[in-house]
Amino acid sequence: MKVMDGGICSVKGVRSYGIKPGKMGLAVIVAEGNAAGVFTRNKVIAAPLIVTRDALEKNGKLAAIIANSGNANAFTGEEGLADAREMASILAGKLGVDSDLIGVASTGVIGRKLDVGWIDDNIDEVVCSLTSSPQGNSKAARAIMTTDTVPKMAAVELSSGICIGGIAKGSGMIEPNMGTMLGFVYTDAEVDSDVLDSCLKKAVDKTFNMIVVDGDTSTNDMVLLTATGASEVRPDIDEFQQGLESILTDLAKQIAKDGEGATRLIEAQVRGAVSLEDARLVAKAIVRSPLVKSAIFGKDPNWGRVVAAAGYSGADVDQTKISLAFSNGSDSAVLVDNGKIISEDIEMLGKLSSIMGSPEVIIRVNLDVGDSSATAWGCDLTYDYVRINAEYTT
Amino acid sequence: MKVMDGGICSVKGVRSYGIKPGKMGLAVIVAEGNAAGVFTRNKVIAAPLIVTRDALEKNGKLAAIIANSGNANAFTGEEGLADAREMASILAGKLGVDSDLIGVASTGVIGRKLDVGWIDDNIDEVVCSLTSSPQGNSKAARAIMTTDTVPKMAAVELSSGICIGGIAKGSGMIEPNMGTMLGFVYTDAEVDSDVLDSCLKKAVDKTFNMIVVDGDTSTNDMVLLTATGASEVRPDIDEFQQGLESILTDLAKQIAKDGEGATRLIEAQVRGAVSLEDARLVAKAIVRSPLVKSAIFGKDPNWGRVVAAAGYSGADVDQTKISLAFSNGSDSAVLVDNGKIISEDIEMLGKLSSIMGSPEVIIRVNLDVGDSSATAWGCDLTYDYVRINAEYTT
Numbered sequence: 001m002k003v004m005d006g007g008i009c010s011v012k013g014v015r016s017y018g019i020k021p022g023k024m025g026l027a028v029i030v031a032e033g034n035a036a037g038v039f040t041r042n043k044v045i046a047a048p049l050i051v052t053r054d055a056l057e058k059n060g061k062l063a064a065i066i067a068n069s070g071n072a073n074a075f076t077g078e079e080g081l082a083d084a085r086e087m088a089s090i091l092a093g094k095l096g097v098d099s100d101l102i103g104v105a106s107t108g109v110i111g112r113k114l115d116v117g118w119i120d121d122n123i124d125e126v127v128c129s130l131t132s133s134p135q136g137n138s139k140a141a142r143a144i145m146t147t148d149t150v151p152k153m154a155a156v157e158l159s160s161g162i163c164i165g166g167i168a169k170g171s172g173m174i175e176p177n178m179g180t181m182l183g184f185v186y187t188d189a190e191v192d193s194d195v196l197d198s199c200l201k202k203a204v205d206k207t208f209n210m211i212v213v214d215g216d217t218s219t220n221d222m223v224l225l226t227a228t229g230a231s232e233v234r235p236d237i238d239e240f241q242q243g244l245e246s247i248l249t250d251l252a253k254q255i256a257k258d259g260e261g262a263t264r265l266i267e268a269q270v271r272g273a274v275s276l277e278d279a280r281l282v283a284k285a286i287v288r289s290p291l292v293k294s295a296i297f298g299k300d301p302n303w304g305r306v307v308a309a310a311g312y313s314g315a316d317v318d319q320t321k322i323s324l325a326f327s328n329g330s331d332s333a334v335l336v337d338n339g340k341i342i343s344e345d346i347e348m349l350g351k352l353s354s355i356m357g358s359p360e361v362i363i364r365v366n367l368d369v370g371d372s373s374a375t376a377w378g379c380d381l382t383y384d385y386v387r388i389n390a391e392y393t394t
Numbered sequence: 395m396k397v398m399d400g401g402i403c404s405v406k407g408v409r410s411y412g413i414k415p416g417k418m419g420l421a422v423i424v425a426e427g428n429a430a431g432v433f434t435r436n437k438v439i440a441a442p443l444i445v446t447r448d449a450l451e452k453n454g455k456l457a458a459i460i461a462n463s464g465n466a467n468a469f470t471g472e473e474g475l476a477d478a479r480e481m482a483s484i485l486a487g488k489l490g491v492d493s494d495l496i497g498v499a500s501t502g503v504i505g506r507k508l509d510v511g512w513i514d515d516n517i518d519e520v521v522c523s524l525t526s527s528p529q530g531n532s533k534a535a536r537a538i539m540t541t542d543t544v545p546k547m548a549a550v551e552l553s554s555g556i557c558i559g560g561i562a563k564g565s566g567m568i569e570p571n572m573g574t575m576l577g578f579v580y581t582d583a584e585v586d587s588d589v590l591d592s593c594l595k596k597a598v599d600k601t602f603n604m605i606v607v608d609g610d611t612s613t614n615d616m617v618l619l620t621a622t623g624a625s626e627v628r629p630d631i632d633e634f635q636q637g638l639e640s641i642l643t644d645l646a647k648q649i650a651k652d653g654e655g656a657t658r659l660i661e662a663q664v665r666g667a668v669s670l671e672d673a674r675l676v677a678k679a680i681v682r683s684p685l686v687k688s689a690i691f692g693k694d695p696n697w698g699r700v701v702a703a704a705g706y707s708g709a710d711v712d713q714t715k716i717s718l719a720f721s722n723g724s725d726s727a728v729l730v731d732n733g734k735i736i737s738e739d740i741e742m743l744g745k746l747s748s749i750m751g752s753p754e755v756i757i758r759v760n761l762d763v764g765d766s767s768a769t770a771w772g773c774d775l776t777y778d779y780v781r782i783n784a785e786y787t788t
Contacts, residue, residue, distance in 0.1 A: 044705030044713045075701055075713060077733060110698030111735050290684070291783055298784025304504030307469055311438030319438045319469060339471060341505050383777050389685055390692025 018143025287378025412537025
């Protein structure tokens with residue numbers, strides 16, 4: 001597996017473009033193929049998700065995606081649904097395809113009527129600029145940003161020559177079961193839509209569903225995976241799954257790292273859990289805890305808060321068996337060993353200081369009550385998170 | 395029911411005192427009677443809770459409570475358990491009672507050995523100053539404070555002449571199922587311990603379990619209820635329950651209002667839910683949401699985030715039926731009516747501005763899918779929450 005540049009445009013046959021002249025942004029991605037989607041589990045579900053889910057259920061295929069930022073088209077009733085359908089229809093008209101082959105996505109403020117006129121006014125500029133060059137990828141990735149500070153993209157080439165590439169956005173309202181998170185992933189592999197569906201669900205559970213910024217699940221999350229088949233290669237499914245998970249892990253970490261106000265990425269690696277579910281509960285509880293998150297912001301290796309989070313996660317935990325270390329990938333400091341606190345000597349304090357100052361802090365927890373493991377990602381809780389969310393308005 | 399001053403010391407026969415010369419504080423409450431307790435559901439449970447739970451299980455009675463602040467005696471292994479037993483034994487010796495009639499509570503940092511020597515050195519000062527005057531109540535309430543900024547107390551007299559009074563502490567690590575929250579409640583009613591137990595559980599579910607500061611469940615939470623019987627009145631249980639819930643509601647709101655860094659109290663009133671559980675899920679999701687909490691800090695009536703929280707709470711929600719209003723008790727502004735957004739005219743904007751500037755912001759949600767209701771309390775998320783928790787160290 002080789003890491004590539006170019007995101008979705010490194011996948012044969014994918015063209016894209018986007019504009020973001022102000023608060024509103026518009027992105028279009030064109031590439032026909034079998035497709036699958038994963039949607040928010042929030043029971044208040046935004047109009048574009050209904051339109052896209054219907055399209056996938058009907059066809060198992062997508063020909064293109066139209067996505068806007070600046071307005072979530074959520075909680076907008078029948079009118080919102082008509083607006084989302086209108087978005088599909090506008091793009092379908094330009095491309096000369098059926099409008100039920102169009103995926104529609106929106107992100108931004110909730111409860112405001114979408115300005116479809118703006119989309120209609122700007123669609124030509126986007127469609128005329130569609131390109132398979134890397135610029136197409138980065139323009140589309142930027143057009144869907146809201147409070148994101150950087151565009152998010154990833155691509156790999158598998159040994160069979162197949163490519164998988166994706167773009168994503170997401171910064172606030174991120175939590176297991178999808179935040180205001182959009183992910184558009186493409187591959188030139190030949191894969192049936194039911195296989196895509198199961199691959200995507202499995203990969204999302206390990207990646208996008210394991211990131212937490214603030215614990216708020218959005219009304220608008222979706223991840224779409226389209227397989228164009230342009231490579232004419234039917235992949236080994238294990239290798240394809242591995243490649244897909246690698247792309248989604250990469251994008252998920254980019255989202256966590258760009259969490260609103262974040263200064264560092266937190267990775268919680270949990271092993272020794274009784275079940276996979278338990279391992280995930282503990283990993284997510286750690287990266288969700290405001291106390292752990294603000295400790296990491298303060299460069300404080302506050303393992304007591306980590307242990308407390310494990311304890312209330314709902315998972316089976318035996319406090320006499322827990323081991324815990326902080327790491328930055330190169331250095332590692334064990335603070336609790338089998339329930340016993342390791343006293344901090346000068347050498348360890350030096351290590352801890354360098355670890356806690358790193359841009360990525362890894363928290364390793366061994367529950368030692370079983371064989372399951374899981375990893376979750378989050379970010380620190382900072383003054384800027386509060387500022388961004390106290391000032392951003394509906 | 396008449397609201398009284400004096401907290402626990404308004405209950406006949408209760409004497410208390412406390413000192414807090416520095417980071418460590420020590421409080422003692424003396425009053426013998428049938429007793430019941432509710433403890434944290436965190437699976438990492440601190441040593442004093444084990445000692446107190448054992449005492450209650452054995453006797454169904456308490457003669458006194460010893461509580462320290464500054465060190466949680468949590469995650470301290472066998473040694474911590476011995477230290478908690480030693481605390482009980484120190485007080486038992488001074489009072490001349492069995493040590494298994496002593497409730498023990500601790501709050502503060504996790505994973506540090508408790509300095510029992512300090513407690514031994516200071517117990518005489520506290521025991522010699524025990525008093526049934528209001529000063530005893532306020533000294534004890536202050537001695538158990540950690541990041542609390544104000545002592546918390548409440549008392550009522552029922553029509554039968556019975557008194558119920560309580561003190562509490564709690565500021566961070568507060569969430570449903572108990573935060574680093576201690577509550578000590580006394581009554582002079584004659585009540586058996588099994589009745590106390592069921593009354594307390596019922597009341598805690600409606601009060602302390604409905605407050606959220608940061609969603610972190612502590613290792614040390616406990617609420618103890620002791621009935622001295624000094625009034626020689628066996629109460630009408632409905633009236634007693636009502637009085638108890640009134641005290642616990644009062645204390646719970648005091649804790650939420652004094653949440654770390656908080657500038658205002660948030661009260662989420664949910665009705666029209668399919669079940670009580672659903673109503674509680676929605677109410678707690680609203681006050682737990684960092685996005686709602688930071689919007690309230692920013693005086694932003696961001697109803698979209700409230701609706702999103704209801705949607706991901708896990709409760710049955712139909713977005714076409716939701717109604718939502720912000721209120722400060724006197725003024726009220728309906729922003730969503732049966733799924734329809736109410737456009738904000740000048741009059742409403744004026745009302746909203748005064749509501750959002752109030753020290754207590756009430757969010758009223760009618761799900762309109764059933765008949766159950768629940769109320770939860772929380773506080774806004776502020777720069778100071780981050781500062782306090784980035785700087786406070788283990």
